[in-house]
Amino acid sequence: MNKGILNKKTCGWNNINKEKEKEIFNFSEEYIKFLNEVKTEREASKYIINKLEDNGFKNINSFNELKTNDKVYMLNRDKSVYAAIIGNQDVTNGLNVVGAHVDSPRLDLKPNPLYEDAKLALFKTHYYGGIKKYQWTTIPLSIHGVVVKPNGDKINITIGEDDEDPIFTITDILPHLAQEQYEKKIGKAIEGEDLNVLIGSIPNSEDNVKENIMNIINEKYGINEIDFYSSELEVVPAFKAKTLGFDKSMVAAYGQDDRVCAYSCLQALLNAKANDKTMVAIFSDKEEIGSVGNTGMSSEMFDLFINEILNKKNENIPGAINKTYCNSMMLSADVGAGVDPNYQSASEKNNASFIGYGVELNKYTGSRGKSGASDANAEFVAKVRNIFETNNIKYQVSELGKVDLGGGGTIAYILADKGMDVIDCGVPVISMHSPYEVTSKYDIYSAYEAYKAFFEEH
Numbered sequence: 238m239n240k241g242i243l244n245k246k247t248c249g250w251n252n253i254n255k256e257k258e259k260e261i262f263n264f265s266e267e268y269i270k271f272l273n274e275v276k277t278e279r280e281a282s283k284y285i286i287n288k289l290e291d292n293g294f295k296n297i298n299s300f301n302e303l304k305t306n307d308k309v310y311m312l313n314r315d316k317s318v319y320a321a322i323i324g325n326q327d328v329t330n331g332l333n334v335v336g337a338h339v340d341s342p343r344l345d346l347k348p349n350p351l352y353e354d355a356k357l358a359l360f361k362t363h364y365y366g367g368i369k370k371y372q373w374t375t376i377p378l379s380i381h382g383v384v385v386k387p388n389g390d391k392i393n394i395t396i397g398e399d400d401e402d403p404i405f406t407i408t409d410i411l412p413h414l415a416q417e418q419y420e421k422k423i424g425k426a427i428e429g430e431d432l433n434v435l436i437g438s439i440p441n442s443e444d445n446v447k448e449n450i451m452n453i454i455n456e457k458y459g460i461n462e463i464d465f466y467s468s469e470l471e472v473v474p475a476f477k478a479k480t481l482g483f484d485k486s487m488v489a490a491y492g493q494d495d496r497v498c499a500y501s502c503l504q505a506l507l508n509a510k511a512n513d514k515t516m517v518a519i520f521s522d523k524e525e526i527g528s529v530g531n532t533g534m535s536s537e538m539f540d541l542f543i544n545e546i547l548n549k550k551n552e553n554i555p556g557a558i559n560k561t562y563c564n565s566m567m568l569s570a571d572v573g574a575g576v577d578p579n580y581q582s583a584s585e586k587n588n589a590s591f592i593g594y595g596v597e598l599n600k601y602t603g604s605r606g607k608s609g610a611s612d613a614n615a616e617f618v619a620k621v622r623n624i625f626e627t628n629n630i631k632y633q634v635s636e637l638g639k640v641d642l643g644g645g646g647t648i649a650y651i652l653a654d655k656g657m658d659v660i661d662c663g664v665p666v667i668s669m670h671s672p673y674e675v676t677s678k679y680d681i682y683s684a685y686e687a688y689k690a691f692f693e694e695h
């Protein structure tokens with residue numbers, strides 16, 4: 238048979254030279270450091286702004302007008318970031334956009350979190366995003382976030398990451414006494430109101446553990462119990478991100494959905510060659526709960542950023558933003574599901590992604606009959622294929638899983654609704670949304686190469 242008639246899918250690690258292998262491993266070393274520094278959307282936004290500024294990006298408010306090769310960003314309420322490199326063509330000719338999200342599933346403290354029960358002090362939580370609750374018990378947890386006083390003073394809290402720090406945990410019943418729990422369905426075995434974080438056990442002189450712990454918190458951070466009302470404190474796994482496997486080919490870490498694509502997207506923007514098209518990177522918040530709110534992708538804040546670019550390029554006539562969007566193309570940089578050897582029956586293997594086989598394109602997401610999907614048109618998929626194939630970037634095209642098993646969504650439809658051509662493109666993950674997600678270093682680097690080539694496309 239003629240070569241090329243059949244689509245032969247091969248592992249990315251085959252036929253790569255030593256030099257490329259070294260690049261892949263070096264890239265992931267830095268990525269692992271990033272994951273250990275960044276566990277929340279606020280920390281990610283701060284990291285991204287620092288890197289952008291180190292590379293000559295400035296706040297868009299500091300420009301009166303924009304010209305070719307100017308590098309700008311907008312930080313939205315410390316939780317999402319939009320960045321652009323201005324091309325020499327009109328912005329209305331269209332943008333090359335890559336958009337990821339920087340929030341991850343976690344446990345948020347409730348507004349009244351602190352209580353004492355059975356002689357121990359605990360924090361009540363409300364989970365954020367889709368989690369399997371049983372995975373969050375009996376693991377080391379840390380707490381990250383901010384407490385803001387009525388006068389505006391902001392106290393940053395990170396505890397449970399340094400080796401000297403204490404950690405926290407959510408307890409679970411011993412197997413000896415788990416008869417009742419074993420009889421429950423797995424989704425009900427640990428319920429939302431069971432996700433209470435153990436934070437202390439020593440009582441004060443009045444035999445009150447809650448008061449003693451609040452005193453310790455007050456001495457350390459200068460906050461009172463009422464200040465939890467105006468806080469955003471997130472409980473996340475305290476595990477360190479690590480290299481996985483004898484061959485060191487994988488990364489195991491919390492929060493890779495979607496910080497793996499966010500990191501690759503940032504590196505791609507920083508290293509992209511100047512283009513005649515304006516390049517835009519999005520690092521959005523609230524994707525895990527539907528992209529809602531003023532830091533989510535559905536917010537008008539992104540339109541404001543693009544309008545500011547149009548204003549400062551003197552292109553902003555009525556309808557300019559719509560024209561810009563309709564001429565734009567975008568990679569929605571979000572993770573997909575890699576085939577799990579333990580749960581292969583969830584995947585339809587002709588249309589599934591395998592980790593190590595390259596960056597994955599999802600033509601559509603949605604669930605049960607493509608409901609809620611942004612379905613990329615064939616012409617645009619062909620264009621993206623052409624970009625990847627001319628740049629020798631290994632990619633695979635897949636679905637999340639079997640048709641009737643479930644589904645998911647990303648920010649793709651939000652930009653597609655504005656008129657852009659959009660396709661999902663990201664790194665396949667095993668154990669997605671768990672406290673310890675698994676990716677392949679080969680795919681992480683493929684994503685970086687894919688985003689960079691897409692930014693540079695004329």
Ligand code: MN
Binds near residue numbers: 494495524571572
């Ligand atoms: Mn995601």
Ligand code: MN
Binds near residue numbers: 494
């Ligand atoms: Mn997710």
